[in-house]
Amino acid sequence: MKILEIKNVHKIYNSSEVQVHAVNGVNLDFEKGEFSAIVGPSGSGKTTLLNMIGGLDSPTEGEIRVDQTNLAGLKSSRLIDFRMRHIGFVFQSYNLIPVLTAKENVEFIMNLQKWNKRERDKRTYELLEAVGLKDRAHSRPSKLSGGQQQRIAVARALASKPKFVLADEPTANLDTKSSENLLNIMEELNREEGITFIFSTHDQRVMKKARRVITLEDGRVISDEWKKKNGSS
Ligand SMILES: Nc1ncnc2c1ncn2[C@@H]1O[C@H](COP(=O)(O)OP(=O)(O)OP(=O)(O)O)[C@@H](O)[C@H]1O
Numbered sequence: 001m002k003i004l005e006i007k008n009v010h011k012i013y014n015s016s017e018v019q020v021h022a023v024n025g026v027n028l029d030f031e032k033g034e035f036s037a038i039v040g041p042s043g044s045g046k047t048t049l050l051n052m053i054g055g056l057d058s059p060t061e062g063e064i065r066v067d068q069t070n071l072a073g074l075k076s077s078r079l080i081d082f083r084m085r086h087i088g089f090v091f092q093s094y095n096l097i098p099v100l101t102a103k104e105n106v107e108f109i110m111n112l113q114k115w116n117k118r119e120r121d122k123r124t125y126e127l128l129e130a131v132g133l134k135d136r137a138h139s140r141p142s143k144l145s146g147g148q149q150q151r152i153a154v155a156r157a158l159a160s161k162p163k164f165v166l167a168d169e170p171t172a173n174l175d176t177k178s179s180e181n182l183l184n185i186m187e188e189l190n191r192e193e194g195i196t197f198i199f200s201t202h203d204q205r206v207m208k209k210a211r212r213v214i215t216l217e218d219g220r221v222i223s224d225e226w227k228k229k230n231g232s233s
């Protein structure tokens with residue numbers, strides 16, 4: 001089942017003097033349950049594309065459909081609601097809320113969605129356990145390492161059972177061990193909860209874990225490769 005369709009998407013930034021064609025005619029489909037990486041040199045359009053998929057920015061031309069819904073067809077209030085229900089973000093610019101504890105950060109969207117307390121607590125502790133930070137539930141972000149904060153961000157992204165999770169360089173700024181931990185958690189959630197993951201990365205180790213690697217260059221898809229079922233690498 002297609003969960004995401006990107007049809008002839010362009011993004012042109014018109015700043016003062018220069019015009020940047022950041023995404024240039026991208027066509028991609030994603031199926032439910034994918035674990036896919038978007039790679040490419042700095043400036044190739046990875047963040048721009050992820051932002052548009054997440055409805056944080058809109059294409060200059062073309063269409064993005066999430067589970068049959070055309071994002072451009074939604075009014076801004078509906079878009080915010082849609083995003084909250086269906087899409088989890090692990091973006092570097094999406095920081096944790098500093099005055100809330102780890103647990104409160106994770107349950108933030110469930111609160112907005114008015115989950116009852118029992119269900120909310122259950123889900124929150126499950127996720128904190130999944131990311132190995134149950135014992136830090138009541139710590140504020142400032143008391144956690146960068147890797148731990150990133151893991152809390154993953155737990156938060158998954159809290160409301162999104163259809164898919166978008167992660168922009170989730171392991172940037174993490175040491176090897178934290179990166180590995182984070183990737184294992186993402187893989188496990190993909191396998192066990194069937195959540196679709198689309199992430200951008202520069203990191204070779206992260207790339208290796210992906211089952212599909214999409215390469216961008218100058219805003220265009222220059223390759224789109226699926227790993228063989230049993231092949232590693
Ligand atoms: N808000 C903006 N206004 C103008 N140009 C922008 C804006 N955001 C990005 N760009 C330009 O669009 C192009 C693609 O940028 P983007 O951030 O998507 O690249 P990226 O692949 O994520 O790079 P990196 O690996 O460095 O994160 C770049 O040339 C960038 O300078």
Ligand SMILES: [Mg+2]
Pocket residue numbers: 046047048168
């Ligand atoms: Mg980027």
